Amino acid sequence: MLKTELAEVETRLLEVTSAVPPDIAGMLRGIIDSGGKRLRPALVLLSAHLCQAPLAQAIPIAAAIEMLHTATLVHDDLIDAATLRRGKPTLNAHLSATPTVLAGDLLFARAAVLATEGQNLQLVRRFSATLEIICSGELNQFFIGRGHLPTCDEYERRIFAKTASLFALAMETGPHLAGSPVQQIAELAHFGALLGSAFQITDDVLDFVSDEATLGKPVGGDLQQGLVTLPVLIYQEQHPEDTRLSVLLHAPAGAGQLREFVADLYTSGAIEAAMTIADRRVKEALTILEHFPATPYRRAIEEIATFAVQRPY
Amino acid sequence: MLKTELAEVETRLLEVTSAVPPDIAGMLRGIIDSGGKRLRPALVLLSAHLCQAPLAQAIPIAAAIEMLHTATLVHDDLIDAATLRRGKPTLNAHLSATPTVLAGDLLFARAAVLATEGQNLQLVRRFSATLEIICSGELNQFFIGRGHLPTCDEYERRIFAKTASLFALAMETGPHLAGSPVQQIAELAHFGALLGSAFQITDDVLDFVSDEATLGKPVGGDLQQGLVTLPVLIYQEQHPEDTRLSVLLHAPAGAGQLREFVADLYTSGAIEAAMTIADRRVKEALTILEHFPATPYRRAIEEIATFAVQRPY
Numbered sequence: 001m002l003k004t005e006l007a008e009v010e011t012r013l014l015e016v017t018s019a020v021p022p023d024i025a026g027m028l029r030g031i032i033d034s035g036g037k038r039l040r041p042a043l044v045l046l047s048a049h050l051c052q053a054p055l056a057q058a059i060p061i062a063a064a065i066e067m068l069h070t071a072t073l074v075h076d077d078l079i080d081a082a083t084l085r086r087g088k089p090t091l092n093a094h095l096s097a098t099p100t101v102l103a104g105d106l107l108f109a110r111a112a113v114l115a116t117e118g119q120n121l122q123l124v125r126r127f128s129a130t131l132e133i134i135c136s137g138e139l140n141q142f143f144i145g146r147g148h149l150p151t152c153d154e155y156e157r158r159i160f161a162k163t164a165s166l167f168a169l170a171m172e173t174g175p176h177l178a179g180s181p182v183q184q185i186a187e188l189a190h191f192g193a194l195l196g197s198a199f200q201i202t203d204d205v206l207d208f209v210s211d212e213a214t215l216g217k218p219v220g221g222d223l224q225q226g227l228v229t230l231p232v233l234i235y236q237e238q239h240p241e242d243t244r245l246s247v248l249l250h251a252p253a254g255a256g257q258l259r260e261f262v263a264d265l266y267t268s269g270a271i272e273a274a275m276t277i278a279d280r281r282v283k284e285a286l287t288i289l290e291h292f293p294a295t296p297y298r299r300a301i302e303e304i305a306t307f308a309v310q311r312p313y
Numbered sequence: 314m315l316k317t318e319l320a321e322v323e324t325r326l327l328e329v330t331s332a333v334p335p336d337i338a339g340m341l342r343g344i345i346d347s348g349g350k351r352l353r354p355a356l357v358l359l360s361a362h363l364c365q366a367p368l369a370q371a372i373p374i375a376a377a378i379e380m381l382h383t384a385t386l387v388h389d390d391l392i393d394a395a396t397l398r399r400g401k402p403t404l405n406a407h408l409s410a411t412p413t414v415l416a417g418d419l420l421f422a423r424a425a426v427l428a429t430e431g432q433n434l435q436l437v438r439r440f441s442a443t444l445e446i447i448c449s450g451e452l453n454q455f456f457i458g459r460g461h462l463p464t465c466d467e468y469e470r471r472i473f474a475k476t477a478s479l480f481a482l483a484m485e486t487g488p489h490l491a492g493s494p495v496q497q498i499a500e501l502a503h504f505g506a507l508l509g510s511a512f513q514i515t516d517d518v519l520d521f522v523s524d525e526a527t528l529g530k531p532v533g534g535d536l537q538q539g540l541v542t543l544p545v546l547i548y549q550e551q552h553p554e555d556t557r558l559s560v561l562l563h564a565p566a567g568a569g570q571l572r573e574f575v576a577d578l579y580t581s582g583a584i585e586a587a588m589t590i591a592d593r594r595v596k597e598a599l600t601i602l603e604h605f606p607a608t609p610y611r612r613a614i615e616e617i618a619t620f621a622v623q624r625p626y
């Protein structure tokens with residue numbers, strides 16, 4: 001449905017490679033082509049269709065949001081010292097820290113340029129504010145460090161900053177560009193935030209239920225890194241007497257200890273409970289869409305939302 | 314003259330500290346307070362006065378430009394592994410790479426938010442485009458690496474990206490916000506570019522003529538790092554037979570070798586020749602100001618311009 005428009009987004013994404021020398025261009029092309037599902041640009045375009053906003057303005061915004069996402073991944077991979085992303089080597093796997101920092105910065109800058117090409121100042125403000133939410137979320141996360149069991153509130157704030165905020169921005173692009181009432185902007189932003197948090201919860205669950213080959217890292221890798229996600233929060237609330245978590249949180253556990261804890265997490269029902277929360281958010285999000293005409297575009301958004309919380313096991 | 318307005322700029326700069334936990338806030342306050350001369354914000358405010366632009370819009374832009382400058386310094390210091398900046402410890406001197414990368418990113422984001430508060434889409438575009446010029450300049454510089462004798466064109470492009478582009482942006486803020494004719498925007502941007510490049514040439518000269526205590530690094534530190542600046546380019550053009558430079562460029566020289574080369578640079582007149590070029594640019598810049606009414610604001614810009622190329626020896 002969005003084939004031509006998504007192809008234009010790809011073209012806009014690759015423009016960044018024309019402003020730099022060939023070796024940098026090749027490197028940046030690699031990052032951009034390694035792709036991902038282009039979920040965020042698809043949501044931008046669909047929200048534009050939903051509100052009958054001008055597509056010529058939505059396309060650079062779709063590219064801006066994907067570029068911003070890519071820039072954060074480049075710096076994240078550097079920080080996590082990750083060597084694989086989407087099955088391909090990360091930038092920092094074959095470059096030193098310096099060009100990785102600078103390449104991420106350049107992608108942030110390009111994202112900012114693309115954001116202005118939507119020709120809508122209010123949207124550029126929201127774009128910059130979202131970038132700020134993402135960056136301060138990451139800085140917070142770093143300073144909290146390992147060994148901390150977050151409250152549910154803290155977990156919610158973290159996944160909003162990390163994922164849901166950008167989904168919210170993607171979904172509110174349409175009503176902004178269409179000049180829709182404030183109420184509609186707020187509704188679609190709320191839709192995006194619900195969908196984004198459901199998406200992140202599913203991703204967090206995936207870390208426990210997938211296999212090492214798919215993840216490219218050990219099962220329970222988040223926990224191994226000291227990162228507490230929703231299934232663990234639920235388990236710990238059910239089993240306050242289990243002291244293994246605080247041990248796991250303070251230092252990387254042995255593979256055996258980790259496997260044992262993950263096995264108990266499975267049988268406790270905490271994983272299913274986390275997915276039930278994700279499902280509920282998508283259901284709530286879908287009720288928001290009922291205020292919009294039942295077009296094929298609305299149907300496509302509904303499909304993405306349902307797909308986002310498909311049981312990953 | 315700009316006391317109240319510059320104080321407001323400081324307030325806007327420090328706002329970033331209120332959105333983050335106390336330990337990060339303290340750290341960011343340290344970076345912002347370590348200050349510098351606030352030359353860029355002063356130019357923004359003066360260009361606004363020069364064109365009778367609304368100051369309420371110029372103040373956030375002044376803060377945005379200084380914040381952008383600060384963000385690039387944070388990442389630069391990390392890259393150069395610098396431990397002192399303006400006589401104070403850099404972020405990376407007491408933090409690891411991760412929070413330094415993230416703090417720089419957060420400052421970029423805040424700069425982008427501030428830029429939108431000027432309420433002028435065209436100016437936000439120019440802001441983002443300038444950020445892109447700065448970042449791609451740095452990435453280029455990194456990939457060129459040491460051991461390369463740049464052409465004059467390459468040197469000009471480098472100092473434009475590094476310094477002059479942001480001075481140009483500062484000076485064109487006034488006419489943008491005042492809705493001045495395109496011609497006037499172009500003229501003041503050109504003024505800023507000339508002033509910025511003169512400023513950078515003077516800074517490059519300073520690296521040879523200052524003393525180690527003032528610089529916080531050895532005299533000739535740029536050359537030691539393999540960075541060729543204008544005095545060296547001029548010397549090499551005068552003395553194509555001197556093969557010491559290519560040796561110096563390929564590997565860090567011993568202190569004795571470096572001192573000897575710098576002494577020859579002195580006596581060759583290359584340093585004075587570089588300053589003559591800087592002077593000429595400021596003179597050319599000042600002729601542009603003649604098209605503007607002779608107000609105290611114009612006089613203040615002229616003073617800054619003259620000050621920028623004061624002999625640092």
